[in-house]
Amino acid sequence: MTRFAERLSQIDAFHAMDILARARSMEAQGRSIVHMEIGEPDFPTAAPIVQAGIEALRDGRTHYLPALGLPALRAAIAASYPAQARLDASRVIVTPGASGALLLIFAALINPGDQVLMADPGYPCNRHFVRMFEGETSAIPVDESTAYQLTAELIRRHWTARSVAVLLASPSNPTGALIADAEMQQIVRTVAELGGVLIVDEIYHGLIFEGEVTTALTYSPEVFVVNSFSKYYGMTGWRLGWVAAPASYVPALDKLAQNVFLASSAPAQYAALAAFSPAVLEEARRRRDIFRERRDYLLTALRAMGFIIPLVPRGAFYLYADVSRFSADSAALALNLLQQAGVAITPGLDFGKHRAAQHVRFSYTNTMENLREGVKRLQVYLKAV
Amino acid sequence: MTRFAERLSQIDAFHAMDILARARSMEAQGRSIVHMEIGEPDFPTAAPIVQAGIEALRDGRTHYLPALGLPALRAAIAASYPAQARLDASRVIVTPGASGALLLIFAALINPGDQVLMADPGYPCNRHFVRMFEGETSAIPVDESTAYQLTAELIRRHWTARSVAVLLASPSNPTGALIADAEMQQIVRTVAELGGVLIVDEIYHGLIFEGEVTTALTYSPEVFVVNSFSKYYGMTGWRLGWVAAPASYVPALDKLAQNVFLASSAPAQYAALAAFSPAVLEEARRRRDIFRERRDYLLTALRAMGFIIPLVPRGAFYLYADVSRFSADSAALALNLLQQAGVAITPGLDFGKHRAAQHVRFSYTNTMENLREGVKRLQVYLKAV
Numbered sequence: 001m002t003r004f005a006e007r008l009s010q011i012d013a014f015h016a017m018d019i020l021a022r023a024r025s026m027e028a029q030g031r032s033i034v035h036m037e038i039g040e041p042d043f044p045t046a047a048p049i050v051q052a053g054i055e056a057l058r059d060g061r062t063h064y065l066p067a068l069g070l071p072a073l074r075a076a077i078a079a080s081y082p083a084q085a086r087l088d089a090s091r092v093i094v095t096p097g098a099s100g101a102l103l104l105i106f107a108a109l110i111n112p113g114d115q116v117l118m119a120d121p122g123y124p125c126n127r128h129f130v131r132m133f134e135g136e137t138s139a140i141p142v143d144e145s146t147a148y149q150l151t152a153e154l155i156r157r158h159w160t161a162r163s164v165a166v167l168l169a170s171p172s173n174p175t176g177a178l179i180a181d182a183e184m185q186q187i188v189r190t191v192a193e194l195g196g197v198l199i200v201d202e203i204y205h206g207l208i209f210e211g212e213v214t215t216a217l218t219y220s221p222e223v224f225v226v227n228s229f230s231k232y233y234g235m236t237g238w239r240l241g242w243v244a245a246p247a248s249y250v251p252a253l254d255k256l257a258q259n260v261f262l263a264s265s266a267p268a269q270y271a272a273l274a275a276f277s278p279a280v281l282e283e284a285r286r287r288r289d290i291f292r293e294r295r296d297y298l299l300t301a302l303r304a305m306g307f308i309i310p311l312v313p314r315g316a317f318y319l320y321a322d323v324s325r326f327s328a329d330s331a332a333l334a335l336n337l338l339q340q341a342g343v344a345i346t347p348g349l350d351f352g353k354h355r356a357a358q359h360v361r362f363s364y365t366n367t368m369e370n371l372r373e374g375v376k377r378l379q380v381y382l383k384a385v
Numbered sequence: 386m387t388r389f390a391e392r393l394s395q396i397d398a399f400h401a402m403d404i405l406a407r408a409r410s411m412e413a414q415g416r417s418i419v420h421m422e423i424g425e426p427d428f429p430t431a432a433p434i435v436q437a438g439i440e441a442l443r444d445g446r447t448h449y450l451p452a453l454g455l456p457a458l459r460a461a462i463a464a465s466y467p468a469q470a471r472l473d474a475s476r477v478i479v480t481p482g483a484s485g486a487l488l489l490i491f492a493a494l495i496n497p498g499d500q501v502l503m504a505d506p507g508y509p510c511n512r513h514f515v516r517m518f519e520g521e522t523s524a525i526p527v528d529e530s531t532a533y534q535l536t537a538e539l540i541r542r543h544w545t546a547r548s549v550a551v552l553l554a555s556p557s558n559p560t561g562a563l564i565a566d567a568e569m570q571q572i573v574r575t576v577a578e579l580g581g582v583l584i585v586d587e588i589y590h591g592l593i594f595e596g597e598v599t600t601a602l603t604y605s606p607e608v609f610v611v612n613s614f615s616k617y618y619g620m621t622g623w624r625l626g627w628v629a630a631p632a633s634y635v636p637a638l639d640k641l642a643q644n645v646f647l648a649s650s651a652p653a654q655y656a657a658l659a660a661f662s663p664a665v666l667e668e669a670r671r672r673r674d675i676f677r678e679r680r681d682y683l684l685t686a687l688r689a690m691g692f693i694i695p696l697v698p699r700g701a702f703y704l705y706a707d708v709s710r711f712s713a714d715s716a717a718l719a720l721n722l723l724q725q726a727g728v729a730i731t732p733g734l735d736f737g738k739h740r741a742a743q744h745v746r747f748s749y750t751n752t753m754e755n756l757r758e759g760v761k762r763l764q765v766y767l768k769a770v
Binding site for chain 1: 387388389390392393396397398399402425429430435438439442443445446447448449450451452481482484485488492493494495496497509513514517518519549582619620621622624631633634636637639640641644645646647648650651652653
């Protein structure tokens with residue numbers, strides 16, 4: 001007799017994980033697969049971070065740390081923001097990945113039936129966190145006309161008596177699109193006027209190819225900003241992120257963190273202290289430039305083949321492509337591409353419902369050599385169909 | 386304008402953390418404090434585990450692992466149980482600490498208004514996890530007459546139409562009490578008859594001073610058993626635990642883990658592979674014997690002073706003591722002891738409501754030398770009052 005909570009029927013597994021598992025089992029049988037389904041940088045953690053982790057282990061720094069995080073790391077995170085962000089270390093909470101940050105924020109905000117506005121397409125876990133706490137996601141369809149992002153105007157139009165918060169991601173997964181500074185300022189003002197809470201996911205912060213890297217913290221101390229060591233600093237498997245929270249929420253997030261996590265990983269926190277060293281920052285910029293080169297290559301190649309990618313994505317490491325010239329069912333296309341061409345990509349339905357069957361996501365978290373091989377396979381496959 | 390979810394009013398911070406923070410600030414001012422408030426072994430992580438962690442870092446094994454955990458670690462965990470437990474690796478899910486395991490289980494089980502039965506006193510986070518998912522805790526007062534544990538009879542008596550699950554902990558925090566095998570068998574049968582789900586927290590598994598170490602898995606494959614590398618293997622700060630789940634729940638827990646955690650720490654998982662090596666198991670048994678020696682000393686010394694501890698705790702590293710001879714307000718007593726005697730202990734109200742003001746918890750996670758000093762300070766303080 002199995003007893004499942006109702007929320008489970010509205011929480012989905014990642015299709016990307018299914019694709020990955022199938023790809024791995026094909027590889028185990030000797031097939032060659034070009035991976036473009038994974039949202040994880042192919043680079044290892046930078047050497048100085050690894051070295052700091054090794055030293056922490058050698059020194060026995062493996063005991064519990066405070067629930068809010070290692071004070072020196074909170075200070076280093078705060079200091080990594082520009083002066084305009086006015087971020088005091090007391091507002092920085094270290095979490096087990098950005099996932100941990102989102103969990104705390106939604107646990108602190110959501111009453112049953114409360115609505116959170118977010119863009120569709122968007123990162124799938126976000127709506128599941130909201131559902132987990134008995135809230136509802138108001139998934140607002142977006143397209144290239146607003147750079148796949150919510151705008152102040154869209155937020156105002158979709159706000160209801162039950163709305164309590166807006167979640168944005170800039171750069172966005174799966175589209176790599178940014179929210180322009182002027183629009184972000186407008187959104188900050190609008191959400192405040194509506195009496196809501198604004199949460200901005202900046203986990204691809206730094207992975208921006210054109211223009212300046214800005215943060216929503218610049219525009220208000222009342223915005224929640226979520227970030228992570230995973231993507232920019234290449235620390236995915238270490239599971240370490242943070243949230244810059246409005247001061248009034250810190251005690252609530254502290255007691256939630258005590259109960260839910262006790263603490264974030266101690267070795268990871270000591271290692272992350274090295275993330276802001278000049279050597280690592282230099283390396284991170286070098287990697288960003290490599291991602292830019294890959295984006296330029298893959299974007300051009302995919303467009304030439306007939307994939308529709310209206311905007312040049314300015315950040316992250318994804319291309320979100322309209323595949324309607326090839327298929328009306330992007331999940332079937334992704335599966336066929338894997339099985340027949342040995343190319344792994346993620347179908348749009350991981351990211352929502354809005355035109356999901358017409359889209360797929362390509363991750364360029366792979367070498368140029370492999371990306372070229374992937375493009376070659378796509379060309380052969382698409383000519384044959 | 387700050388917007389808090391209602392659940393926050395029923396989720397408390399740990400008083401132990403408050404005591405710890407005060408103790409640390411007194412230490413910073415030069416005061417000497419004997420720590421008996423912390424639920425963390427004073428031993429470092431065993432050397433072979435640390436070494437395995439260092440090698441994982443050196444080898445760049447810092448990428449995401451599957452949400453269910455590293456297959457080799459799941460297999461090693463399953464193999465660490467005796468044959469009678471009949472635990473297949475496919476039922477083992479690696480989590481960020483036992484906290485992560487409890488989070489997944491309650492997210493998978495609890496609908497709003499559902500009731501979970503648990504003992505009062507008990508571990509504070511448990512009721513907060515239930516509240517987080519809009520469930521209710523039915524806190525059943527227990528005392529020495531049932532070794533501070535629920536019994537099949539108590540469960541039957543308190544079961545209502547809204548009850549869905551029972552959570553036990555053996556050994557228990559804060560009492561160190563075990564559930565006898567015969568009673569556990571009865572409970573397994575009773576909860577099944579009632580149509581409920583049984584969850585057994587075995588995070589102090591192995592830290593048992595008399596009699597055999599048994600697991601609730603022996604009695605049914607339908608029981609959730611939660612465990613951790615924190616206490617017995619001395620890996621607190623690494624944040625790594627697991628749940629042995631009924632087979633029918635594994636896909637649900639997998640998709641929840643994908644969304645909530647993505648994965649548990651990769652370096653911690655590679656390190657934990659060394660936890661089951663003969664050298665580490667030998668070291669863990671040696672540490673258990675040291676804890677037993679401390680228990681014997683502290684139990685005798687506290688009883689001689691007038692603390693009432695009716696039962697000899699058979700496991701964990703806690704003594705739960707009735708202080709009614711000294712005070713009717715154990716929180717005030719704990720604070721006075723800290724400020725006037727330099728002894729840090731945890732007041733009963735961290736563990737529930739039942740006779741909480743008459744109890745405190747002593748942790749013997751400190752050296753014999755420090756425990757002796759603590760006892761000396763207690764003697765002086767109690768004579769003076």
